[in-house]
Amino acid sequence: MFPDSKIPEGSIAEKWDKHKFNVKLVNPANKRKYDIIVVGTGLAGGAAAASLAELGYNVKAFTYHDSPRRAHSIAAQGGINAAKNYQNDGDSVYRLFYDTVKGGDYRAREANVYRLAQVSVNIIDQCVAQGVPFAREYGGLLANRSFGGAQVSRTFYARGQTGQQLLLGAYSALSRQISYGKVKMYTRSELLDVVVIDGQARGIVTRNLVNGKIESHTAHAVVLATGGYGNVFYLSTNAKYCNVTAAWRAHKKGAYFANPCFTQIHPTCIPVSGDYQSKLTLMSESLRNDGRVWVPKTVEMAERLRKGEIHVNDIKEEERDYFLERKYPAFGNLVPRDVASRNAKQMCDEGRGVGSSGLAVYLDFADVIKRIGEEAVSQKYGNLFDMYAKITDENPYKQPMRIYPAVHYTMGGLWVDYNLQTTIPGLYATGECNFSDHGANRLGASALMQGLADGYFVIPYTIGDYLAKTPAKLEDSNKVAINAQHPAFVAAEQEVRDRTAKFLAMRGNRTPDEFHKALGHIMWEYCGMARNAKGLTFAKAEIQKLRREFWQDLKLVGSGEEMNQALEKAGRVADFLELGELMVDDALNRNESCGGHFREEYQDEKGEAQRDDENYAYVAAWEFMGDNQPERLNKEPLVFENVKLSKRSYE
Amino acid sequence: MAGSNPNAKPMNLTLNVWRQPNRDAQGQIVEYKVKDISPDMSFLEMLDVLNEDLLHQGQDPVAFDHDCREGICGSCDLFINGRSHGPEKGTTTCQLHMRKFSDGDTITIEPWRAHAFPVNKDLSVDRSAFDRIIQAGGYVNVNTGGAPDGNEIPIPKDIADRAFEAATCIGCGACVAACKNASAMLFVSAKVSQLALLPQGQVERKTRVENMVAQMDIEGFGACTNIGSCAAECPVGISLENIAMLNREFLAAKATSNNLA
Amino acid sequence: MSWFTKTFTSSIGRKIIMSITGLFLCSFLVIHLVGNLQLFKHDNGAAFNIYSHFMGTNPIIRTIEWVLVLGFGFHIYEAIALTGKNKKARGTGYVVNHSEQNSEWTSRNMGLLGTVILVFLIVHLYNFFWRARFGELDPDINNNDDLYTLVVSSFQQWWYVALYVLAQVSLGYHLWHGFRSAFQTLGLNHRKYTPVIKAVGYGFAVIVSATFAAMPLYFFLGLDKIQ
Structure with missing residues (x-):
């Protein structure tokens, strides 16, 4: 049976308000007894870490960068959408919702998208209050532009550097909480495993990228805000460090991975x-x-x-x-x-x-x-x-x-329910890391909106529902205290060390970059802008072959006990080599063309995409079944009660 | 293989690179040769070539920081031939292209040098001092939720534009690296100016500048002597006007705040 | 430490002292220069000696003299303190540094220029101020101490003139940067007025240093003998 997506009852416009009322709250005095780990400090992670700390939780925030100001959210140019209707041109929450569902080629969950449109207006207010210098008209009011073919002007911007300004806003809110001691910031720390105890996420294992130390961190809940996996193609507009490792480690611990083949070009x-x-x-x-x-x-x-x-x-x-x-x-x-x-x-x-x-x-x-x-x-x-x-x-x-x-962007990601919780209780995914809001294609100026919506306005409410049911004293079902000495953490650390040792022991002939380039070539040729069953089948075999070669012929030098950037890279490439195959599986499974997924077999006589709503109006959520085992496909049906499904036509 | 210019000739270069195994180790310049460098390569792509060569030879690749490679994240930070981010004005290292060099050139590559920026390894330095300065007050004290409507306070366009220009600082540290005094004044002033210009920053205007300057001194950055190399080397063109504004804000805050500490 | 000492031992505070004392010393330069213009008068130094007698005996001037000493003292002290702090802030230096491509030589070498000026100042004070105040000078026709003759004789020695000219070139460069820098440090930067401040500063640097340098050269070249 498919896990409950926890979409609230009621009309679309009431769902979020009702849900906010129905979720359990953690008493203000008790919040300080709960620890939350936030991985990634881009828009989604930075905003989440700051907002959760403001509520009183103890937050540990992690980034592999040298500073929480460098995540790739910073590179977004165009702007951020919000249904403010400042321009009096007929925009509304409903219109933003409608445009986003249609733009996503009807492969997104209605309730999530509606909530996104609802909170979009709060994001702008929040950012202005933080001192984000949005573009303004001569009269001093906020300026808007139309973007990405939208018929209304709802995009707020700060010249061509909107992402930078929004990220620096979130970074400032995060810095404030660091100074208050409510957030403990771990820079140059890379997540290498998620630790699940009794089916609940209870912490992570990281590697300090400066001295190579493997460390365990426990918490009552873990939030992943680790971005997209576009770098599986080697060449992309993503930053060089962008990777799937955090999401993939979570996937291998039980979190479903949804719609991996939805890639925006x-x-x-x-x-x-x-x-x-x-x-x-x-x-x-x-x-x-x-x-x-x-x-x-x-x-x-x-x-x-x-x-x-x-x-x-x-x-x-x-x-x-x-x-x-x-x-x-x-x-x-x-x-x-x-x-x-x-x-x-x-x-x-x-x-x-x-x-x-x-x-x-x-x-x-x-x-x-x-x-x-x-x-x-x-x-x-x-x-x-x-x-x-x-x-x-x-x-x-x-x-x-x-x-x-x-x-450019990956719409797919970790499957999450309405609360942004993955299929592992206590493990959440926000921003580009999850799959939830953009369906098969993302509209321009909507990525920033989603990252900040998740971080500022969704996770602070929904995580409380889980924590309220979690005892403050962390122990497993055998009443063993959960800390870094807990057997599950000791084992996870050992696994990470073994894996690192394995990478270093090969002393083969090909560098991590060479494997990455080879993978990227396969993905781009056969799982890129246009795909077909023959090519995808071929690609699957090629990826498997490349993965075998990787585990025999990897070339590294030095040790794991020092700064070793090639070693970091190797770990990320190893995960890409597994993800790539899943993307191919997903693309093969989806016998239709929709949004960023174009199957050459499914086009009309004019070469336009042919969607198959009858058979494929579902979220493909993949379940890890063991190394080198085929993953199991779980289907979450998509129900459209408010938007009529129609063909996208641009002739 | 050649890109935009099919006639561009590949180059052979000599690199003098600072190598230092870790923070406490002695460092030194080591000479390397790279061959067949396309003029269309970015500087970091040239270093990628070097690193792949080194790895194949079983040698430790050169550690350096980089990420977005489009000049906005502020990660890359190389001191190239005696200049922050190299010879081209208004450009980060990742956006510097090899066509700015010639066949046979010798290029010296060093890490940022400042007491407050210790070397992690080779060309990678620790810039967390910048974060601590922001943590000392580079924010507006507002919690999520409860913010008034974005249009509640009109902000004159020229003020918003000036605040934006100050806010574009990417926190790379080129200013500190270029400054004879390793002063962080341009960095600090950019944030102080941005928030001092905007109505949202007024409430904490005095304490902000006092605390940020105090932290800047604790971190061990030097004092500004108005040389101007910082602004000349800033890849995003943060202006010296901001430093004047910081001085003004500091003096006014110290003269009028109720803070006796 | 009180807020006051904290303010003026902070990096910006020290710079504020540098700028205020610097501007004060500029005002001293103007007065010193205007007074010394009397050396160019063809009266065998009568007016110059009256002026120097006044400067050496007037109680107000004698009081301000102490302020001037404090001005120099703080300017030099803060310069040393800042130089030490700034050297420490760099730590390890660069192997290759092309700062000449991003800034003016004079801006980077204020310490060196200031040191040259300080050496000059010591020699200058010893030769003229000390001897006028505490030494024995012959009286002139008005029965004032004849400092003028001492000036004329000093400026017959080529090395002494050379030191003066070198010092004035240093002063010129020091002011070239220092004048506008003082305004910047005080936060007086404005798109409308800063270009004016810069122009005035450059003019001030050239006129003051050139006129001072003209004095030793005037006597050395015997221009005072030409009727």
Whole structure:
């Protein structure tokens, strides 16, 4: 039987309020007797750690960074959505809810999304009170812009650095609680295992990345806010350290992993320039408001371009194929992310890609520059153009940009119920780490919203329900006190040490990065923008083979008792090698195309995605059954009572 | 394999890299050679190449901090050829590209140097002193919930913009590294200015600056002598106006606060 | 420690003392310079000696003299204290450091410049102030101590003139940075006025140091003999 998703009764608009009333509370005087571990200090983790400490809980917060201000939430550019309706343009909680469910291609849970839209308004107030310098109008009120194809202006922003400003807000709230002694901060500490005793999460085992010490930390509850797993593709817009290890360790201890194949590919990234490439850089989607996407009409011309025989500016107007405008006359260059990405890939597959690698399409600003002038274009996009020029050494005012899609966000993640609790009682997952709110595709400016909603306004209420039922005195069913000396922790520590020793003992020939690149290549080719059963089956075997090689031929030097960045990397790659296979399984299982998951077998005659609501309107929640064993699929049916299922069409 | 510029020639470089096994060990400059470096590589990708080479040779790779590689997280922190984040203005190390160097160049790479930033290993330093300064008062004392509507207090656009500019500090420490005095004034001033400019920061305006400056001194950063290398090397262009504002805030707070301690 | 001593031993507090004493010393430079302009008068030093007699005997001036001593004292003391603190703050130095690419030489070398000025000051005080106040100088035609003759004879020696010129170049550079720096430390930075402060500071540095340097050169080159 599938675990209870604990969606409250009642109409969608009342669920959260009713639930807040019905959940059990912990007496204020008792809160200080409870310890909560928060892993990750991005938007979700930082906000959760600060808010829980404000309530009186003792919080231990962990990050592998040198400071809780560096999580990759910081890199979000565009903004954060909130249903404030400050612009009087007809926005409402219901509209934000509706847009998010539809944008997610009807693969998200209605109740969670509605709550997200409800608390979105509180987030803005909270951030303003913290001193987050949002953009303002001349009259001094908050400014909004429309973003990601939304028909209302509900996106709040701080120039192109919204994520940074929001994260620094959460960091300041966290710093305040650290100074009060309510949060104990552990920096440069990486989670290497979750400890479950009598079926309840009771703590974690970490490695100190400076001196290599393995440490046990106990708590009454553990909150994972450890982000997404986009780096399974090696190249992504994620930061280099982003990894799945925390979520994967939890998964292997019993937490279900939901919809792992739902990956968002962002269309406007700077293309790969060589084998040495270490990560991809995203450029704001807003560029597509004025840029026109094209490739040469013929393969021959594209080939001459790639060889450098002709210059892009030599190609005449009639020799260009503005393929998005041609195929989607109504939306043109502004089609959603997944559609734009897929079409770019298709052009390159046809051999019409540009750049020396042939894996790029043009994003051309010549028209808009002609229309409003270079000055005005620079006002709008100056910082993006500068960034592009810095990285590519090309001047986008004089020649078109080259863009290509890149992995950006993972909608899948640990399965959680309405309380954000995983299938392990006492273990919670927030932010990108969970699967809950974005379905098969995330709308722009919604990731920041979800991270902060979970951290500031959801987990502080819902975790109390669990803690109220948990005795303050931590002991197992045999009345043995739970502390670092408890057999379960001793065993977990030993397991971590053994694993580290195993990595170091191989002294093989291939580095962690080489394995990671090989995995990324498989994932991108067969489980990327477009997937098919044959490719996925092939990929599964390839990943298994690579994983075997990894455990025989890994090359590391040094020891585990020192700062050893290659060793850290090895641990993360080992987990990616397992996750990759699950993603492939999930993609194989889902015989439909929806959102970021496009199965080539399931498209209409025009090449558009074909969803199968009859058979696949469910959350695929995977259960770990043991190393190298097939995982068990559990299905949580998705019930849509408020939003009518319809086909997404952009023609 | 070449990227945007198919004619770009690969480069061979000599690297002088600071190696230090741990905080208490003696460090030294060690020379390495890297070959076939594409001008389109970022500086950190060049170090990735070195590290892969070292690993294959069974040598310990060079430890350095980095993460987002798009110039915003503030993790990367290399002192390259005598400059914080290298020779290009307004650029973090991760956004510095090898086309700024030439074939045959010798590049010296050192960690940030400051008493308050001890070396963890090789090029990685401990910047937790910055966190402790923020913990001393770089926040507004508001709990989650109970915040008034975001539009309740209008903030003039130019004030909001100036606060934003101060708030863009990425906390990398380039200012401290570049400063002859290893002073953290630019970092501290950015946060003090941001919150002193905004209405939300007014309530604790005096205690904030007093406590943050006190913590800055406890951490052992130097005193500002208005040299200006900090602002010149700041990858996000935090201005010296903020330091003047910090001085002003400090003087005013000390002269008028009720704090006798 | 009281809040007061805490304030002025903090890194910003010390800098505030540096800036206030620095600006005060600037005002001294103006008065000293204006008074000494009388050396250029072709009266065999009569006016200069009247002026120096007044400065040496007027009770108000004699009182302010102590304030001046305190000004120098604090300026030098804080400079030493800050230099020590700042050296310690760096710890291990860089193997390669190209600070010339991000800042002005003068801003980084205020201590060196100040030391040159201090050496000059000791020689200068010994030669003129000490001898005028405590030594025996012949009387001039007005029966004032003839400091002028001592000045003229001192400035016949090339090494003495060289020291003066070097010191004034140092002073010029010291002021080039110090003047605007003092305003910055006091928090007086504004997009409208800071450019003016900078321009005034540069002008002040050049005019003061050049005019002071002109005095020894004037006598050394015998310009006082030209009628």
